[in-house]
Amino acid sequence: MTVAVLVPHDVPTVLNYYVPDPESDEPPHIYIIDAPAGKKRDNIGREPHDVVIHDARGKEKEYDLSLDTSGFQFVKHVSQEKEFDDDERVKNVYYKEVEELLKKETGAKRVFVFDHTLRRTEPDFVSPEGKVIRGPAEAVHVDQTYEASVARVHRHLGDEAERLLKGRVRIINVWRPIHNPVAHRPLTVSDWRTVDKEHDLVPVRFIFPDQRLAGVYSVRYNANHKWYYLSDQTPDEVTLIKCYDSEVDRARFTPHTAFLDKTSPKDAPYRESIELRCLVFDTE
Structure with a gap:
């Protein structure tokens, strides 16, 4: 057995991967609202595996990490928004910042932010204002299937979709910590070049009441x-x-998940983060 050699900030941990649900013979799915009577919300099994998470800080060039090579990229970007506690301000101020950031980093001509998610380290909970705050996603996944990515363009851009789909289309998730450096449940991303595209991917259908194509x-x-x-x-x-790239000769996605870092100080603040998911077009 080969023992991984750790550098100072590399972290041994456990990640949750997919296994079939032995109690289900249906294709993998998740009911997004309510499951029918007598059915579970999903039929996705999880299997923990030991891995090592490598620290990319200061080694981005050495590891050749970029959106088109590995499927992810770390970027310095100072936002005017600090609290992210006002949805309207997030949409009016932060969305515009992210649009400009993605144009700068990718050379895109047009960016459409289609949603954002706030997360905390604790499990999902309801705030005093009645808003559900989601916890970190703790299973390895990719945000969109190829088919669902194309459907996103049709859903959000309507009559412009066919024209835009003739050019390069990407979906990029822009993930940012809030308030403090991340200690508990950091985000980890997997290098596209190490993924077996034929074996590793399992399409999971999201079942909505309106039967939209999503997964x-x-x-x-x-x-x-x-x-x-x-x-x-x-x-x-x-x-x-x-999360998606219509070009096939470069990284098209990157699996990702939160992970447990047992080396984090126990008294460090809980993780808070915001992610924006964006359609990125090379044409206007």
């Missing part, structure tokens, strides 16, 4: 996967996570 890829374990994170990632550092 993610769950991911099977593969010992070749190489995982990275940015140690002590601050609110002025964002992770760009590629």
Whole structure:
């Protein structure tokens, strides 16, 4: 057995990968609202596997990490928004910042932010204002299947979709810590070049009441996967996570998940983060 050699901030941990649900013979799915009577919300099994998360800080060039090579990129970006506690301000101020950031980093001509999610380390809970705050996603996944990505363009851009789909289309998740450097449950991303595209991806259908086409890829374990994170990632550092690319000769996505870092100080603040998912077009 080969023992991984750790550098100072590399972290041994456990990640949850996909396994079939032995109680279900249906294709993998998740009911987004309410499951029918007598059915479970999903039929996705999880299997923990030991991995090492490599610290990319200061080694981005050495590891050749970028959106088009590995499927993700770490970028310094200072936002005017600090609290992210007002949805209207997030949409009116932060969305515009992210649009400009993605144009600068990718050369895109047009960016459409289609949603954002706030997360905390604790499990999902309801705030005093009645808003559900989601916890970190703790299973390896890709945010969109290829088919669901194309459907996103049709859903949000309507009559412009066919024209835009003739050019390059990407979906990029822009992930940022809030308030403090990340200690508990950091984000880790896997290098596209280490993913077996034929074996590792498991399409999972999202079932909505309106039957829209939506879904993610769950991911099977593969010992070749190489995982990275940015140690002590601050609110002025964002992770760009590629979820889809219509171009086939470069990285098209990156699996990702939160992970447990047992080396984090126990008294460090809980993780808070915001992610924006964006359609990125090379044409106007």
